[in-house]
Amino acid sequence: MYNGKKIILGLVIFVLFFTSPFLINIGKANEKPEVSLDTPVISQLDEKQCIESAEYMRANHMKLLNEWRDQAVREGQTVYISNSGKKYEISLENGCLECHSNQEQFCDSCHTYSEVEPYCWDCHNGAKGGLDK
Numbered sequence: 790m791y792n793g794k795k796i797i798l799g800l801v802i803f804v805l806f807f808t809s810p811f812l813i814n815i816g817k818a819n820e821k822p823e824v825s826l827d828t829p830v831i832s833q834l835d836e837k838q839c840i841e842s843a844e845y846m847r848a849n850h851m852k853l854l855n856e857w858r859d860q861a862v863r864e865g866q867t868v869y870i871s872n873s874g875k876k877y878e879i880s881l882e883n884g885c886l887e888c889h890s891n892q893e894q895f896c897d898s899c900h901t902y903s904e905v906e907p908y909c910w911d912c913h914n915g916a917k918g919g920l921d922k
């Protein structure tokens with residue numbers, strides 16, 4: 790059994806070695822930079838809440854924004870009704886960026902960290918306001 794033990798030890802080391810990069814990364818999947826919520830509009834809110842839960846927004850804001858754009862541009866819809874029944878204007882500038890007016894410290898810092906470059910800003914001026922048409 791001497792060799793058997795060695796083989797098992799070898800296997801254990803092998804498995805640990807090859808899974809360690811994944812083990813080390815457990816819990817990092819949702820890592821993000823500290824994003825600032827310090828804006829005039831947010832500081833005036835009674836409840837410091839986004840249009841949906843923060844977890845939902847972190848995971849789904851890209852999808853939601855795509856839907857918003859289609860609804861606004863194709864269907865002329867201007868009002869979003871959240872899960873909790875609250876109403877918000879469907880708009881990048883007058884919606885998201887009305888609250889998140891610190892676009893650089895909020896959207897941009899997280900996107901830089903995650904190496905995403907939304908092309909929206911090719912046309913939308915974002916927090917600077919207005920839209921290059």
Ligand code: HEC
Binds near residue numbers: 826844847853888
């Ligand atoms: C009424 C003001 C308001 C509007 C409108 C709003 N947000 Fe938020 N948002 C907040 C607040 C407040 C938080 C922090 C919520 C919390 O921590 O529970 C937040 C959190 C978030 C987060 C999560 C940040 C984190 O902690 O990781 C994302 C992403 C986000 N918002 C994106 C958006 C996008 C995209 C839009 C437009 C589709 C939008 N928000 C519209 C107020 C708003």
Ligand code: HEC
Binds near residue numbers: 903907
């Ligand atoms: C907590 C971090 C975080 C914050 C804050 C955040 N984003 Fe994002 N955003 C991401 C990540 C990560 C992706 C890429 C997700 C993917 O590809 O699945 C993304 C993708 C997007 C996309 C799609 C881009 C593409 O090319 O697919 C848009 C549009 C977008 N974000 C808009 C916004 C806006 C507007 C704000 C601010 C109101 C914002 N995001 C705030 C992390 C964030």
Ligand code: HEC
Binds near residue numbers: 855858
């Ligand atoms: C080629 C230019 C262009 C690009 C790129 C672009 N948009 Fe737009 N967007 C427009 C125009 C034009 C309108 C219509 C504005 C109006 O009706 O006043 C619009 C309207 C919208 C609206 C509804 C109106 C509002 O005030 O916001 C949303 C939401 C929106 N876009 C989201 C996005 C998102 C999210 C992206 C990136 C994933 C994006 N757009 C990329 C040109 C663009």
